[in-house]
Amino acid sequence: MNVSSVYEAVTARRNGAAPDWWRRLRAEGLERFEYLGLPTVRDEEWKYTNVRTIADTEFGLCGSVGEADLNVFATQRTQGIAELVFVDGLYSAEASRLDTLPEGIRVDRFEDALDRDPDRLQACLTRAAVSDADAFTSLNIALLDNGVLIRADADATCTTPIQLTFITTAAAEHALMSPRVLIDAGINSRLAVVESHVSQTDASYMTNHLTDILIGRGGQVEYCLLQSQGSAAVHVGTTRVWQEADSRLEAFALETGAALGRQNLVIQIEGAGAHASLDGIYLLHEGQHLDNHTSVVHHQPSCTSDQLYKGILNGASRAVFNGKIFVERDAQMTNAYQLNRNLLLHPKAKVDTKPQLEIYADDVRCTHGATIGQLDDEEIFYLRSRGIEETSAITMLARGFAAEVLGRVSGEETVKMLKGCLDGYFFEYARRGDA
Amino acid sequence: MLQIKDLEARVVDGAPILKGISLTIKAGEVHAIMGPNGxxxxxxxKIVAGHPDYEVTSGTIEYEFNRKPKDLLTMxxxxxxxxxxxxxFQYPVEIPGVSNSxxxxxxxxxxxxxxGVEEMDPIDFDTFLKEKMKLLEMDPAFVDRYVNVDFSGGExxxxxxxxxAIMSPRLSFxxxxxxxxxxxSMRIVADGVNKLRSEHNAIVLITHYQRLLNYIKPDVVHVICDGRIVRSAGPELALEVEERGYDWLAA
Incomplete structure (x- = not known):
């Protein structure tokens, strides 16, 4: 992959219309990426996920934008209060709806934010030092172009989700999309955001998204990420969260698409009394490789984090889970829980799971665990003995396995969408048989 | 309705368990099968139901429905x-995440x-289900609970x-x-079974105790010892077993 040519193409597309700090930020990103290079399996963080295919592919900017049909994705989006749609990396004004936001809630594309509130945009975009960024994060920063800034003023509330939809069409063959999302939830505000990455093509392309979530004191954010990329896609994504005192995060990820997927979630709990829940479901078919790395850093006392990730694997597929909990010296009275459970529906499915704890405080409660198992034959027989055909029995049991995680999602619209995605997975499971 | 002939079976690749069972059950009958542990x-x-842990090494099971005999073992x-x-089931299976309804x-x-009958929509089924639950004096809350999870033994x-009751089978073991x-609970369960009993279906009660047979009157009682039916007789056999145990029959 020749990153500098993509970098130049992004610069050319903007035609110089960006402030100095924006250009500097991108240059720093490029420098950082070139210094780091793409990770290899010798890198501990990438031990089980080989990204050589990215290095070997000539990804470029998408030359033209395809026709997107939103109806195709009815089950992969929420009926949100507003929806921003990006097609092949570019904003689609005609597919988007933005008119009915409650007071104190603002949704701006970066173009508009640069006009209206450049200081805030700059503050959000530079919240984390580029020098701390990993390779894909710095790559996203280097290619910074399109994006969305969602803001809630102090005390503003919007519990119906704001829907962000990133669609890839056949026009994006060999293209690299770098979506950027900023969620800035002010003091005591409440926001719900659903970020859907969907595809209507089996062509090869790559998405590398970066989402930053800032939650002010007492704020609450429900954030749901849906990764339903095309069958030949590479999807890398990072969501970073910073939480202030007494804030609350409910993060949920459902990952079911892409040939190769890697999702990072990094949560910094920087104020006392905050809570983070991070839950996820990954659903794999033959040939897929999906990797989840999560990290919760407890910096301050009296905070809780609660994590449940479950995976269902069919065919020769592979999932990786790595979940870290750090409890820093000052983070006394931390209560952290983490569980990763995997259900293998096929003898060739494989999971590498590694829960990790690093505790530097002495008065904490942390539990973690991981399981990998198959369905119980006795359960399958029980259902069959009630007239339920074997594939339906397996589907019913696997749904039951996933139900516990879904039960932790509070948004009604979001639950509906997630159920629809599970339906899609099991429909495909039944169609393929157990192969 | 059911004709079992010289049935021999074992746990897959294990030692023989059934060593030549023959049994005929007609519509309208209630049979009790008693016998010591093992x-x-x-x-x-389990073999009649088709449990995959067991294999039949010889013999046949013929099941007749509408005068059409079927080889149950191939189904x-x-x-x-x-x-x-x-x-x-003797030990009903718990299924987390799947609600009873x-x-x-x-x-x-x-x-x-x-x-080939039309399926029932959720609302009609709910009414139908609640009616059947009354038969067993079950709390309606059970419809929303996960199948058998945190149920007591009796529940x-x-x-x-x-x-x-929901499936209205013709032959029940x-x-x-x-x-x-x-x-x-025994009375409630027995009352439920008695209400489901008819001239069109047959019931086989597998039990250790005569007590159940006070509530559900069998037509025939069989005693199985070491994989064979050693005695078949009327209800009085159950009373005799209660009094004398199985040793006198096994000999």
Missing amino acids: SGKSTLS APEDRAREGVFMA VFLRAAFNEICRYQ KKRNEILQM LDETDSGLDVD
């Missing part, structure tokens, strides 16, 4: 159920589909008979449905 009572019902477990063969409606509709057994039940 005699093969439960194995027999998948789900097809046996759809044809009207039911087993109430979803499970029962799926089972009911599978049978409807198989028999699990009632749930088995509820499934029987109740595998130690009375074990672990207190007197009140």
Whole structure:
């Protein structure tokens, strides 16, 4: 992959219309990426996920934008209060709806934010030092172009989700999309955001998204990420969260698409009394490789984090889970829980799971665990003995396995969408048989 | 309705358990099968239901429905159920994440589909289900609970008979449905079974105790010892077993 040519193409597309700090930020990103290079399996963080295919592919900017049909994705989006749609990396004004936001809630594309509130945009975009960024994060920063800034003023509330939809069409063959999302939830505000990455093509392309979530004191954010990329896609994504005192995060990820997927979630709990829940479901078919790395850093006392990730694997597929909990010296009275459970529906499915704890405080409660198992034959027989055909029995049991995680999602619209995605997975499971 | 001939069976690749069972059951009959632990009572019902852990090494099981005899042993477990063969489990299986109502409606509709009858929509099914639950004095809250999860022993057994009521099978094997039940639960379960009894269906009670047979009167009582039926007689045989044990029959 020749990153500098993509970098130049992004610069050319903007035609110089960006402030100095924006250009500097991108240059720093490029420098950082070139210094780091793409990770290899010798890198501990990438031990089980080989990204050589990215290095070997000539990804470029998408030359033209395809026709997107939103109806195709009815089950992969929420009926949100507003929806921003990006097609092949570019904003689609005609597919988007933005008119009915409650007071104190603002949704701006970066173009508009640069006009209206450049200081805030700059503050959000530079919240984390580029020098701390990993390779894909710095790559996203280097290619910074399109994006969305969602803001809630102090005390503003919007519990119906704001829907962000990133669609890839056949026009994006060999293209690299770098979506950027900023969620800035002010003091005591409440926001719900659903970020859907969907595809209507089996062509090869790559998405590398970066989402930053800032939650002010007492704020609450429900954030749901849906990764339903095309069958030949590479999807890398990072969501970073910073939480202030007494804030609350409910993060949920459902990952079911892409040939190769890697999702990072990094949560910094920087104020006392905050809570983070991070839950996820990954659903794999033959040939897929999906990797989840999560990290919760407890910096301050009296905070809780609660994590449940479950995976269902069919065919020769592979999932990786790595979940870290750090409890820093000052983070006394931390209560952290983490569980990763995997259900293998096929003898060739494989999971590498590694829960990790690093505790530097002495008065904490942390539990973690991981399981990998198959369905119980006795359960399958029980259902069959009630007239339920074997594939339906397996589907019913696997749904039951996933139900516990879904039960932790509070948004009604979001639950509906997630159920629809599970339906899609099991429909495909039944169609393929157990192969 | 059911004709078992010289049935020999074992756990897959294990030692023989059934060593030549022959048994004929007609519509309208209630049979009781008694016998000591490990005699093969439960194995027999699991083989009729099609449990994959067991293999039949010789003999036949013929099941007749509408005068059409079928070789039960060649049928998948789900097809046996759809044809009207039911087993109430000795140890009902817990299924986390699947609610009782979803499970029962799926089972009911599978049978409807198989028999070419229109499926029931969720609302009608709910009414139908609540009616059947009254039969077993079950709390309506059970419809939303996960199948058998955190059910007491008695609740699990009632749930088995509820499934029987929903599926209205022609031939039911109740595998130690009375074990672990207190007197009140036993009466409720037995009343439920009696209400489901008719001249069109047959019931096989597998039990250790004569007590259940006070509530559900059998036509025939069989005693199985070491994989063989050693005695078949009227209800008085159960009383005799209660009094004298099995040793005199095994000899």
